[in-house]
Amino acid sequence: MKANPLLLLIEDDPQFRLLLTTTLENQNFSVLAVDNGREGLILARTEHPGLLILDLGLPDIDGQEVIRRLRMNSELPIIVLSARNQESDITQALDNGADDYLTKPFSNAELMSRINALLRRIAKLPSGSQEYFQVGDLKVELTKRRVFVSDKEVNLTPIEFRLLSELVRNCGFVVTHRQLLTKVWGASYIEHNHYLRIYMGQLRHKLEADPTRPRYLLTEVGVGYRLTEE
Amino acid sequence: MNIQAKPLRPSSKRLIGVTRYDKSANNNTDALNMSSADFHQVNKYRYAGWLCGLIFPLGLTAIDWPFRHLLTPSNILMIYLLGVFFTAIRFGLLASILASLTSVAAFAFFFAPPIFSFAISDQENLFEVSVMVVIGYVTSSLAQNVRTQAYVAERREQRVSALYRLSKELAEAQLDKEIIFIGVHHIYTEFGAQNTFLFPEQLGNLHYPNEPALPVSLRGADLDLAQQAFNSNRYSGYGSDYFPNAPALYMPLKGSSGILGVLVLEVSDERRILPSEQRQLLDAFISQIAHALERANLGEQAKDATLKMQAETLRNSLLSSISHDLRTPLATIVGAANTLETGEQLSESSKKKLVTAISKEAQRMTDLTTKILEMARLEAGQVVLNRQWNTPEEIVGGALHRLDKKLKHRPIKVNMAIDLPLIHVDAVLLQQVLINLLENADKYTPANSAIDITVSTNHSRLSIIVADCGPGVPTHLQDKIFDKFFRVQTESAQSGVGLGLSICKAVVEAHGGEIHVSNRSGGGAMFQLHLPQTEPPPSIEQEDKA
Numbered sequence: 001m002k003a004n005p006l007l008l009l010i011e012d013d014p015q016f017r018l019l020l021t022t023t024l025e026n027q028n029f030s031v032l033a034v035d036n037g038r039e040g041l042i043l044a045r046t047e048h049p050g051l052l053i054l055d056l057g058l059p060d061i062d063g064q065e066v067i068r069r070l071r072m073n074s075e076l077p078i079i080v081l082s083a084r085n086q087e088s089d090i091t092q093a094l095d096n097g098a099d100d101y102l103t104k105p106f107s108n109a110e111l112m113s114r115i116n117a118l119l120r121r122i123a124k125l126p127s128g129s130q131e132y133f134q135v136g137d138l139k140v141e142l143t144k145r146r147v148f149v150s151d152k153e154v155n156l157t158p159i160e161f162r163l164l165s166e167l168v169r170n171c172g173f174v175v176t177h178r179q180l181l182t183k184v185w186g187a188s189y190i191e192h193n194h195y196l197r198i199y200m201g202q203l204r205h206k207l208e209a210d211p212t213r214p215r216y217l218l219t220e221v222g223v224g225y226r227l228t229e230e
Numbered sequence: 231m232n233i234q235a236k237p238l239r240p241s242s243k244r245l246i247g248v249t250r251y252d253k254s255a256n257n258n259t260d261a262l263n264m265s266s267a268d269f270h271q272v273n274k275y276r277y278a279g280w281l282c283g284l285i286f287p288l289g290l291t292a293i294d295w296p297f298r299h300l301l302t303p304s305n306i307l308m309i310y311l312l313g314v315f316f317t318a319i320r321f322g323l324l325a326s327i328l329a330s331l332t333s334v335a336a337f338a339f340f341f342a343p344p345i346f347s348f349a350i351s352d353q354e355n356l357f358e359v360s361v362m363v364v365i366g367y368v369t370s371s372l373a374q375n376v377r378t379q380a381y382v383a384e385r386r387e388q389r390v391s392a393l394y395r396l397s398k399e400l401a402e403a404q405l406d407k408e409i410i411f412i413g414v415h416h417i418y419t420e421f422g423a424q425n426t427f428l429f430p431e432q433l434g435n436l437h438y439p440n441e442p443a444l445p446v447s448l449r450g451a452d453l454d455l456a457q458q459a460f461n462s463n464r465y466s467g468y469g470s471d472y473f474p475n476a477p478a479l480y481m482p483l484k485g486s487s488g489i490l491g492v493l494v495l496e497v498s499d500e501r502r503i504l505p506s507e508q509r510q511l512l513d514a515f516i517s518q519i520a521h522a523l524e525r526a527n528l529g530e531q532a533k534d535a536t537l538k539m540q541a542e543t544l545r546n547s548l549l550s551s552i553s554h555d556l557r558t559p560l561a562t563i564v565g566a567a568n569t570l571e572t573g574e575q576l577s578e579s580s581k582k583k584l585v586t587a588i589s590k591e592a593q594r595m596t597d598l599t600t601k602i603l604e605m606a607r608l609e610a611g612q613v614v615l616n617r618q619w620n621t622p623e624e625i626v627g628g629a630l631h632r633l634d635k636k637l638k639h640r641p642i643k644v645n646m647a648i649d650l651p652l653i654h655v656d657a658v659l660l661q662q663v664l665i666n667l668l669e670n671a672d673k674y675t676p677a678n679s680a681i682d683i684t685v686s687t688n689h690s691r692l693s694i695i696v697a698d699c700g701p702g703v704p705t706h707l708q709d710k711i712f713d714k715f716f717r718v719q720t721e722s723a724q725s726g727v728g729l730g731l732s733i734c735k736a737v738v739e740a741h742g743g744e745i746h747v748s749n750r751s752g753g754g755a756m757f758q759l760h761l762p763q764t765e766p767p768p769s770i771e772q773e774d775k776a
Contacts, residue, residue, distance in 0.1 A: 087658055088616075105596050157773050194619035194652055194768050201621045205648065212627045212644045219628040222616070222658035 005050025005119065009033040010040035010066065011081070012059050020053065023108050029115075037061035041069055044076060051118060054098070055081045056089060064089075064096055071097035077118045081106075087222030094176045094223065101174070101223075117172045117229065133168045135228060138207055138216050140168050147207070154206050159184060163199055164207075164227075167217070172229035174220045200225060279321030283328030286313040291336040298341060303355050306341050307333075307362045311369075318370035322377065326370035333366075334359050389511045392420045396515060400522040407441065409526055413519040417495065418446035421512060422502045427483070427519075428456050429491040436460055436492060448478065451494040455480045459492050468497045469504070479503075483516055485524040493519075555598055559591035601729045604662065605714070608736040615659070615740055619652040619768060622685045622692065628657075629664035636672055637681070645684040652767040653692045659737040660761075663745075666730040667696040667757050675700025675754070691743075691763055697756040702749035711747060734759070 007024055011017040012035045021031045032047055034040045037058045044052060052070070056063035063080065070076060080093040080101040090101045100114050133140040139148040142165055147154045156164065162184045167175060180196055181189045189195060204211040218226045290313050294306050301309075310333035318326035335348065337359060342350045350356045396416045403409045410427050417425045426448040428436040436456050443449055455473055459466040459480035467476035479497055483490040493516055497503055503512065566584040569576070576584075626644060630637070664683075671681050679699040686693050703711060710716050712735040715728040734757075738745040743761035750756045 105592070159773050192768075192770075195770050197619060197621050197624065197652060198770055201623060204623070204627075212623055212646060213630050214627055218631060219624050221625070221628045221661045 004029045006030045006032060006047060007115070008040065008043055008047065008049035008052045010035075010037060010052065010058065010063075011055040012036065012057070013055075016055075020111075023111070024115075027112060035059075037063070037066045041066060044070055044074065049076065050122070051115060052076050052078045053081065053115075054078055055083075056093060057083060064092055067093055067096040067098050077122060079111075079114055079118065091176050091178070091223050094174065095178050099173060121172070133171060135171070135216055135230065140164065142168065149207055156203070156206065159199055160203050160206070163196075164203060167225060167227035171227045174224045174226045176224035178224075180224065279317070279325030280328060282317055282321055283325040284332055286317055286329050287332040287336050289313075290333075291340055295340065303337075303341055303352075304358050307337060307358050310337060311362055311366060314366040315369050315373065318366075318373035319377065323370050323374040326366065326373070330363055330366035330370070334363060385507075389507065392416070393511065393514055393518070397518050400518055403522060404526060404529070406523060406526050409519060409522045410439075411444065413493075413515070413522075414444055414447055417493070417512075417515060420502075420515070421495070421508065422499050423495045423497065424448040425493060425495040426451055427491055427493055428453070428460075430460065434460075448494055448496050451478060451480075452476065456492040456494060460489055463489055467494075481512075481516060483520040483523070485520045487524070490520055490523055556595060559595045559598075562591040563588050563595075601733065605729045605733055605736070608733060608740075615656040617654050617656055619654055620657045620660075622646060622650050622653055622687065622694075625655075625657055625661050626664060626683060626685060626694075628661045629668060632661075632665055633668055633672070637668065639678055640672065641678075641680040643680065643682045645682065647686070650685065650687050653687065653761070653763060654765055654767075655692070655741060655761060656737075659740070663734045663737050663759065664694070664696070666734050670730055670757075671696060671698040671700070671755070674698075687763065689763070689766075692761045693758065695756060695758050697750055697754055699752075699754040702753060702755045703747050705749075708747050712745070 004027075007029045009017065009020055009024075009031055011020060011033065014035070017033050017035065021033050024031045032043055032049060034043060037060050040052075040054070043049070054063055054066060058066070067078060067080070070078070078098040078100075080090065080098040081104060082089055082093070082101060083104045090103075093101060099118055102110060102114060131142055133142065137150040139151075141147075145161055147156055147161070147164065163180065166180055166183050177193055177196055178190055181192065184199075185192070185195055200217065201211070204214050204217050207216060208214045216228055218228055220226055287310060290309055294301060294309060298306075310330075314326050314330045314333060317329040337355075338348045338350050339346060342352060342355045342359070344351055350359065396412070399412045399416070400409060403412055413427065414425055417423065424446055426439065426443070428438070428451060430436050436453055438451075438453070452467070455467045455476055455478075458472055459482050462472075463482050463484070464470070464472075465482075466472040466480045468474065468479040470479070477496060479495045481493045481495065483493055495503070495512075502508060566588045570581060570584055623646060626646065630642065630644075668681065668683075675681075675698045681699075682695070682697045684693075684695040684697070712731045713728075714732040716732075735745055738759050738761065741761045743759060745757065745759040747755055747757050
């Protein structure tokens, strides 16, 4: 089995830092923990961690700023921890380049599943974009642009397909409204949230058994959408 | 002229004062007592009066002339007297004196022998003429008096009604701003003077008003003079002891508890301001305005006090609620953790039980703090809605997804048309409302009983109904359950602080909507919320079908 990568943890609360370190080490990760953003930024460059867990509320520099500076020259996967239940903070962090988020308090299981999902995604990346995607009875063939539900082919409009494939590319992760609007419709549509809502509704009606209780195309209210992996 | 502040008196006394002043002014020329509008009117009448003083007697002469053989001289003089009298009633004393002189001249020239000469040869005629002049003067004086009385009464009535109009408008005004607005306008109308009110900040220094000036506002008041009036509680500026040459008069606004501010009045037409009864009217205006301002301030203070009291009550109930609802799980957590810390000899199964208890209670505390924080956020001030276009389906779906685990075993029916239009709402908050309603239904109804969600929209509103099959809500509690910290059973086994529904209410009201509860005919509670939708949903460009 491949050795688990080094995790960098930037969290200012000592008790919570201790808890996370212990929990993660218990899961056979090596953890490098610091309590401020500046030190964290330096370690992110020098120690080449495989993943960063970043608390947004830091004593020295804003967590958002840490993400921005890191993203200037690094693809390091970032999971953001937020104590404030403010969707705008989370959205901003994701738009700045964070990969996923957790709102305090969260369970260990949630944390582990996010970390593992991210690590899986990095592992897949070098082999290029994936061709097939399957979850439950939903199957997507990306290059052939075909979509099946329970082995029956579903006709999607070009935009519906672009939207779905964007979610497939980030499956398991939340994609913000802004990111989807930019990728699918173009930067000039960033304010046109209603496009996204209408097309997501159409997509659900075509792909979900009960669109009011979706199983695959999940809403992260106020933040974006997530295509579930399992 | 010394115009120091007069002590305030009840208005009835002041009216008597006005009468007294008017009487003493009767015999003066009227000009000083009148407003400038009256003054022009009087000037016009004066020329007409002089003219009539000439024309009336001459006209009567023309009428009498054909009958000069039938009428005796005393008859003719009586007719002249009548003319003089009318002139007096209509145009006042001076015109009537002119009329009587003209009459005498005309009588002497045309009727008293020798005719066509101003000489009067007949002694009897001479005597009659003298008597006529005397009678003319006396009756004219009397008529003039009546006229003046009428004029005074009219002016008095005008002042009273001006004061009445002011106090009526002031009575309806609630805010300082409105009162000042009304005051400035009325003072301008009644005294023809641009004016402004200056008020002190907390340290007692007067400053210029923050509000934009009205067209009738006075600009460029002298703050030093105003401060002098404010500090000394005496008039300053125009005609007072302090800088009497200043163009404006600075008058303190006296309230029952001290000086409220200063009225600055530009004395552009002194006839409308300086006469004593105008001054008294101005004093009455100022005291009315001062009282109205005091009343408004008191009202404001009372409102603040009520709000403070409500906040205090809320804080107390929050504290007692927090004490109970947060301390209980904390006690479990602290106790269990201590036991684990020290009890090496605990069996594995006991350890597991304690750990489960910690985790369960921690979850309960998480829910509670989330609700309390959410409510605090909504309470902290105006709820800032992040309204966007959303599909009702997604909001309902999101809420159901969040409660997936809790509602696993409940039949949930969602009645919703497929093609509902987009709604313009804060999705996060509205979803929270649905989550709270569903959690509530889950908490208070038998396990496995059904929950129905119905969503409908029409062109002007969105309606969401969450109905359960539980015991329902007693009618007398149907309003109360939306109150903060209200729970149907205060110490029930159900965890909760009684904030869920208050959060719903706050969110729905922030959307301009309403929420209420009723009981279904078949049993169970039915929460209905209606949100107005004012904007038509935006359209999107249709995509070419692939």
